[in-house]
Amino acid sequence: MRAEDIEALIAVGRPTIARDGSFAVFAMSRPDIAANSNVGQLWRVDLPDGTPRRLTRGKADGSPRLSPDGARIAFTRLDAKGRPQLFVVDATGGEPVQATDAPLGVGDFDWSPDGTVLGFTARVPEKGRYGTVEGLDPNAESPRRITGVRWHANGLGYIADRPAHVFVVAAPQTDSEPFYEPAPAVIAEGDEPPKKRIVAHEATQLTHGDRSHSGIAFSGDEILTTVDEIERERRDLRSPLIAVRTDGSGERELIGRDANLGIGGVAVADDGTIAFLGDDVGPEGVDFVAPITSLWVLEADGPRRVTDAETVDLGEVGSHITPLGEDFLVQDRTRGRVRLLRVTRAGAVTEVLGGDVEVGGHDAAGDRIVAAAATPDSYGELFLIDGGAAPRVLTAFGARAAAAGIVAPTELSVDARDGYPVHGWVAKPEGEGPFPVILQIHGGPYASYGVHLFDETQVLVDAGYAVVYCNPRGSAGYGREHGRSIRQAMGTVDFTDVIDFLDGAVAADSALDGDRLGVMGGSYGGYLTAWVIAHDHRFAGAIVERGFLDPTSFQGTSDIGSFFGDEYVGTDPDAIARQSPLAVVDQVRTPTLVMHSELDFRCPLEQATRYYSALVRNGVDAELLVFPGENHELSRSGQPRHRIERFAAILDWWARRLPVKTPS
Template identity: 70%
Template sequence: MRAHDIETLVSVGRPALSSDCAFAVYATSRPDIAADRAVGQLWRVDLPDGTPRRLTRGVADRAPRLSPDDATIAFLRADARGRTQVFLVPAGGGEPVQVTDQAGGVTDLSWSPDGTRLAFTARVVEPGRYGTVEGRDAAAEPPRRITGIRWHANGHGYLDRPAHLFVIDAPAADAEPFYEPAPDVVTPEKRVVASTPQQLTEGATSWSGVAWTADGSELVSLPDVIEDRVADLRSRVVAVAVDGGVQREVLGTAANLSIDEVGVAPDGAIFLRGNDVGDSGLDFVAPGTAVWLLDVDGPRPLTDPETIDLGEVGSHLSFDGDDVLVQDRTRGRVRLLRVTRGGVVAEVFGGDVEVTGHAAAGGRIVAAVATPESAGELLLLDGVTGRALTDLGAAARERGIVVPEEREITGRDGYPVHGWVAVPEGEGPFPVILQIHGGPYASYGVHLFDETQVLVDAGYAVVYSNPRGSAGYGRPHGRSIRQAMGTLDYFDVIDFFDGVVAADPRLDGERVGIQGGSYGGYMTAWVIAHDHRFAGAIVERGFLDPVAFPGTSDIGSFFGQEYVGTDPARVAAQSPMAVVDDVRTPTLVLHSELDFRCPIEQATRYYAALKHNGVDAEMLIFPGEDHELTRAGRPRHRVQRFEAVLDWWARHLPVA
């Protein structure tokens, strides 16, 4: 796979399944270099043996939601001004109808149980900001008054656009469209949508989640109040009346839960997906996300947070009868589980896949999955097997893919370290690049990974693992580096690398490089301060200076303190900036201008120190990008990043 082949990486979003199991609807997305953005549409496949057909022809249609009668699909699409709005289209296809016209854009949507209304969250913009006044740009806006401990978010910007709850009548999908008025002395107001939504919440608090109660009288959602002084990750669950907006607390912060999602079962039972953060409200390291059933006596866990991890990005709840379906990440895979209300857990689908979304109805289940040879497919599950309804990975396979080989190495203290090696075709020996993932509570998996594939295509073997601190191996594995970063995780990364290289004659242990992003950037910087064998290093979007992190990062109010502590001596003992004077390895520092997760100051201070010390160092800054450049950045920037990475390795670790 070459850099430009990222266009073949087609992913599948969370599917929707008709109540009679006759068809499924899903959205695809892929990078398009010419358009310089992600593109995708809605698709429909009739079950069980239909051929997928395109339903819409928008630029980036997503998040399909079927109406209760299966006749209409609500989905999200950008309007003419680039703002995300709700649209409707008949389930059989046709011209979409625009439902909303929100200045701040829609973030989520849901059908009412009777199918007559739609609930949605949308950001509310203060008049005069963000282009609401024609000809007035950001530089002319008034100053922002900030009083809380959080003020910005990666990929979003300032938190002065809270998301609020709305309901709107659902127009008929075949309604008469609105037409551009002809010029007149008195020009009538141009109408875009059929009705005005009712706003249910207001103020500075932002809301997430639009789960209807079974009777359709309330929306169950999560308010996010910006703390005044002390960080608090505990969530409240609030029900908001759709007629009048009256609020009642369903669950308070005394439960000590940080909640990612609220789901309401068909019989009205409320399920939560979240984790216990303790009395401090901050214990988030290796959070152990579980499913909770909200009983009259409070939330009751249905899964074991010590061994089952439901916190993978994209994880969600769906209901199959009285049971709930959830995604569990384990050893680089993400499997689909069924959980009963009695807490009985059974695997629905697993193997060498990462389940990214699912839907159930009438005894059938469809799942979106990623595999070693595809970024996304839609499967119809039958027992413990899955039958592919799509073949979206064909184009990537045609460009050339190497399936990584799984390895497990025993570390210096007897601990097993799990990971993979990807090797070019041939006998070698090949130069080797040690690749380190972000997080730290994240993991490498079995899905088709463009960063590894591009390096292998260029002639490099790639070794990568999930050291202690990673997700998918139980909470003790994830929590073992709490306030001890750069210890056990460092040992595991190096021991796995040494073990794999020593055991495989195709790998040249004398020609090695190292690279990683975010926490992987941290670990790369840590390694090269302690191990000088590498011909070169790439430190990307790194967590490099824990001292500066609290005052600059969007998660600075809690992340650093929980991971490295607050004692200055202990922080220094885990800080790459504290040992930067020991670095001798040629280093490329990659960063994005709008990265608010690991702000650009992390990169510039580290780079300046390298240059001051006479290290062979370069820095590459991507304008307009944030922490998600490698996953969701502009396709042309992603290609340019690959070109820079390969150029760096060609100069410092050339293939024979």
Template identity: 55%
Template structure:
């Protein structure tokens, strides 16, 4: 895979399954260099017979499909170029979609009411006079913002206190009715009102964000997640709330009195039990480091929650909850670089349904029919059905990408210097070598590399580099203790693990040149790259991208600055400095490319600017690259042309400092 092959990188959404079990629908999207945006449509996937998958819609970007409970309608989100997504509904058999919402800031999620007559959705409510609510007042002309809280911005969004997310209910229009026409003026100058979308009723309000919505099976109640407690600005707690759809009473907190929880998702089971995923965040409400999300259930309204899974052995942080059988749900366990589909019963019994190498990105069920969106070493995204013999793939959206060139990663476990097993992968380019090596470090730190097709590793391997990727201590998927060991000890065993893994891979793999090695990483990976090159000078060059580089300057500038550094590096000034790349930057002798995005609010641009300036002032060879209009997610979901530019810049850097047979000046 080359940088120009980005358009072949196809992503598949979570599926929706027709209640009859005969077909599924997914959103299939990909980066478009021509549009400089992610584009895609809905596809219908037959589950029986031999018919081929086919494109169902033709919008610019159609996503998040959901069949109505009776299967007659299909709702989804549609985005026009440079416009916010809105809810549309179409005849499930095919036909012109009908627009349901026209929210100025768009819709982020929606669910069908059980009777199929209405849809609940989440949308941000702009403060009057901001975000284009008044014609002629642009962002630069808005009145000043005043804050009395710490958490007032979010990466990828910007200011949030003047556009809170709330829940709405809208009736579903008749998609079979005669379409409304745009009236023209009468002779006297009067005219009938223009056609409009159905009017939505707002169900929640207040200075907080509401989301992750779910209808009770009888349709009378909406469950959602929110942080409405008095100390919400100082902790990470959130709760499941219940609100009657008829608006007869205010939302009620169903979980806040039952522990120090940060709730990630909520859903009802088929039998009416209320399931939710939550992390324990301790008495302080801020102890989030390497806390796995466990599944809990509220059996009947008003009952105390029961925790069904052990967060030390199972991690549902990247999962949603899908009702399956009367007494069970489907969730996805983050484990050793995979997302494993797991059935959990109301009695707390867990059954793993997929293997340890497949990344299950989404799941839907209709009766006994279970459909998955998956990724593995051969695909960036495809649709599969779960059968008695395992997973059977139904699509092959990544075939063009494989034709362009994909190399399967080799899974390796290396014993670190203290005897600890470090798990990861190496992608070895074609040819005998010896190949120069790139040590890649993932972000998080409580995240993980997987064995699935990864565009970055493929691009570097196609350029002639062996790519080494590990999940050191601090990473997710190996239990909470594995992740928590670096709490207030960043740059200790995690650095040792990535270096020992590098040495072990070079020793165990033929064709690698252990004397010609580069190092690179983003976010926490940028942190550990910067920290490592201050202590180990073996590397020909380094790339520090969107890094957490100066913990002291993180507070007050990052959208997570009020808690992230406190928990990961501590609050004692000497302890913080003992883990700070900025504090040891004068030790760096490695040529370093510092890459960042101008609108990054997670690791703000000054993190890079201060680090780069210190490198230059200390005489190190360094270059700074800043991407305009991008945030912390550039490498994953940024503008396609910027993503291509990023790859070109990276390969140019390595061509100069660590040339390969296929990438040199």
């Protein structure tokens, strides 16, 4: 596939299924280059054999949740100001009705058990900021007083002046009278002119103060949500779970900080059992390196871990829980896959959907389970598991990508120099080669490459490059010891693992030209790329993208700087220097393209500019490419035109530094 074929990367979001199992609803999304945004709508499929059909026609409709009776769907849609608001539409289709008018849009949401109320989170702006005063330019706002260790977040910006709170609003009826624009009229002196109405019911705010809240799960007449409070002196990843009364009469704590848990993905079973995804972050609240996310249930004497922390990891992005009778459905990441598991309350595990899939969402009713998953030849499809039958694909969104041309990678395991097995893949163009080889390194570090259709690899292969990529020690999906092996030892076995995997891949395939090599990576992959070129000088070029390049300045600039570096590289200055790419930049001789985004608050822009400046000062052939208006997620969810321009820059760099030989 080529860069412009990112429009074929059609993703399927978390599905929702009717209680009687008769139909399911899901959202699809994809990049649209002409619109320069990600677009998508809701789809419905009648089960078990219906044809999927488009249900809504908004620009970016998403996150559908069916009402308990299956008659209506609540979902998010951008309003006229580009803010995500809740809308409600009949499950059979029709004109959606707007349910919220939150000043900064809504976040998490869910239906009440009786279907009369929607609970949601929304950020509440401080008065005088974020457009709350008409005509007040952001540059003219009052200064911000920072008193905690955190003040911003990637993809959002400042956080202390817009905490997220819990709200409830009456769910609108889809057949109600619409609102009309008031016509100009002469009014009596002292009277107020009629206001234009957008929503039928005003939302009620249930929580207040400086603390933020995330997650919405109804439990009777309470809403379960987690609490995030900006710390005064040191980071604390422990997140209390509270229950907020829907009538606004108060709240109570269910799980406190003394449980030492980072909590997310709360769900309530039909019998009232509370389950959640949790990481044990230790009594200091910062032990986050390879935590192994587990399924927990809340019992009378406190939380109980259900899944085995050594063999099941539920920490993949988007992971959640679906209660299913006495059991729970969860997503387990392992060796580049994300499989769907059914887990009993006693901890017994059964695989529901496995193989070469990366499950991104699921729901269930009776004996029917629907799951959204990516595969090697599709960015997203909807699967049906009907009773004891084998899983069946209900959609064919991958056909567009297949028509664009994709290559199936070959799975490979290589023993590192110390005998440790390193798992990964090789993707190469058709033909005998030999092809120039690019070593790709993933971010994280506690993340992983997987089996899903990956545009980063496919575009390079289409351009004539063989691509080698693996999950070295420090990656997710291979157990806790694997993930923690580089804690305060970055640039050690992770470095040798990627190099040894590259060497093993080249030695195993004569189509790979070991004399023509490049290396590239983003985020932690940018870190390791910078580390590689300081210690191995055989590469014709390198691309260091959105990198973690100076642990010292990272501490005071990144949104995770208050704890990330402390845990991964330690606090001793000598230890930090031993693991810092900037400390060894004077050893780099490889031509290097440094790429970054202006609004990256995860690995701030200064990481790139200081590294680039050091390269130039040391006489290295280097270039810097900075994308305006983008954050750390440019390559995954940035503006489509910027994603195309990013690919163009990558291919141009390799064409100059590592050209593909034209067959004679």
